Amino acid sequence: MTGTHQSKSRRAFLKGGGIAAGAAAASVIAAPTVVAQSPVVIKMQSSWPASDAFHEMAGQYVKLVEATSGGRLKIDLLPAGAVVGAFQVIDAVNDGVIDASHTVPVYWYGKHKAASFFGTGPVWGGSATTMLAWFHSGGGKEFYRELTQDILGLNIIGFMGFPMPAQPLGWFKSPVTKAGQLKGLKYRTVGLAADLFQQMGLSVAQLPGGEIVPAMERGVIDAFEFNNPTSDMRFGAQDVAKNYMLSSYHQASECFEFQFNRDFFEGLEPDLQAILQNSVDAASSVNTYWALKQYSDDLAKLQTEHGVKVLRTPQEILDAQLAGWDKLIEQLGKDEFMKRIMDSQKQFVEKVVFYELMNAPDYVLAYNHYYPGKLAL
Structure with a gap:
């Protein structure tokens, strides 16, 4: 290749590169300004004192939701009594006083004794894992919806997670x-x-x-x-x-209940709804792994340190x-x-x-x- 030809090719390349660079610069200038979206803040109260293991386990759910949503969801987790009493969270969720709660169905069985069938009913021979399997794949979820929405007329949506070890006498x-x-x-x-x-x-x-x-x-x-x-x-x-x-x-078959105000929940984007629901399943596993170690550690402490x-x-x-x-x-x-x-x-x-x-x-x-x-x- 001759020197003249090399110069022409180089000039052509630089000219084309200049056009491309100019076009790229123009596209940057023309790009819309991206504004960071504020997270959706969910006001959730538990039925547990701040020092209780269950409130700590509710916090494990909060971390999963916030991480999975990439910061689009933020949960303000409050202990029992912060807004209402431990047994009143379902009414507060129904009325929209809070957006969500972390509780157990047995705490509102006064509204209808059937609430206890979702965790504290007859043992039948199965464990909490059996009951949770019935809830998810044996028709229990539809019974829960029928009870809360059709029979009691509550404005809530609920999910179940964490099959608890059988409770001591x-x-x-x-x-x-x-x-x-x-x-x-x-x-x-x-x-x-x-x-x-x-x-x-x-x-x-x-x-x-x-x-x-x-x-x-x-x-x-x-x-x-x-x-x-x-x-x-x-x-x-x-x-x-x-x-x-x-x-x-x-x-012998209890689990956590995650309640959401139905209007609030259904007003969220579908992917955020999915994150809240699927994080219950993830927290169910995380809670189980944590509980098996912590419960057994503390049982040993009760024996050796407290007589x-x-x-x-x-x-x-x-x-x-x-x-x-x-x-x-x-x-x-x-x-x-x-x-x-x-x-x-x-x-x-x-x-x-x-x-x-x-x-x-x-x-x-x-x-x-x-x-x-x-x-x-």
């Missing part, structure tokens, strides 16, 4: 070995569990978590349950009783609970809607738990093999 000043020892006790529980223990001869007080220990100190109650070793320890249960009885059928005796509930009491449930089931079945729910749950559990139990190896056998004598509490 609770805290007692003296160990209970016979069902007859429960009769006459003033006992704290909630929901259909209150009906169950009344069937068994106890006097029941329904109290939110933050009021339990003060009630025990004042003698308003003799014994109580709340939920798990972490929450119970943070409440100070170990300061008012030293006998912690694990295993019970009174609340708490950890006991399993005797079979005689479990048998009495099942007999109590039988009576309740008969009474509740007189209501057509609740009968439909129970029939649906029984059919689902019979098939699913048959598979689970037939398929599951004997974990107790394996545990005793590697940790001999530890289960003899």
Whole structure:
């Protein structure tokens, strides 16, 4: 290639490059100004004190939503009592006083006892995971919508997540070995569990978590349950009783409820709605992983640092609970809607738990093999 030809080619290249650069500059100048969109702020109140494990777990949901939305959603999470009481969040969501809540259905079963079927109803033989599977894939979600929107006329949308470990029978000043020892006790529980223990001869007080220990100190109650070793320890249960009885059928299948004001939720962009809903499933897993470690850590602390005796509930009491449930089931079945729910749950559990139990190896056998004598509490 000659020098003259090289110069011409270079000039042509630079000329073309100059045109392209000019066009690029013009496009930059002509580009519209992008304004950062303010996040949608969601006012959510939990049914838990700020120090409780459940409020911390609600915070795990908040982090997932905010991260997944890229900052387009921001949740202002408030503890119980910040706007309304722990049992009043459903009314506040319905009325639009708050946009959302983190709670449990049993806290509003006073509106309709069917609320307890979404977590604290008859055990049937399944776990909280079984109940949550029924909710998502066995028809439970439609029953929940029918109850909240059609029967009660509430302006809410709700989702369920975090299959809780079965709740302990609770805290007692003296160990209970016979069902007859429960009769006459003033006992704290909630929901259909209150009906169950009344069937068994106890006097029941329904109290939110933050009021339990003060009630025990004042003698308003003799014994109580709340939920798990972490929450119970943070409440100070170990300061008012030293006998912690694990295993019970009174609340063996509970999970969290995430309520949203329906108008607020449906007014969001579809992708933001999906983020709020799908983050419930993500939080369900995150909550489970966190809880298994934290609950077991704190159960050990209760034993080693606070002198708490950890006991399993005797079979005689479990048998009495099942007999109590039988009576309740008969009474509740007189209501057509609740009968439909129970029939649906029984059919689902019979098939699913048959598979689970037939398929599951004997974990107790394996545990005793590697940790001999530890289960003899």
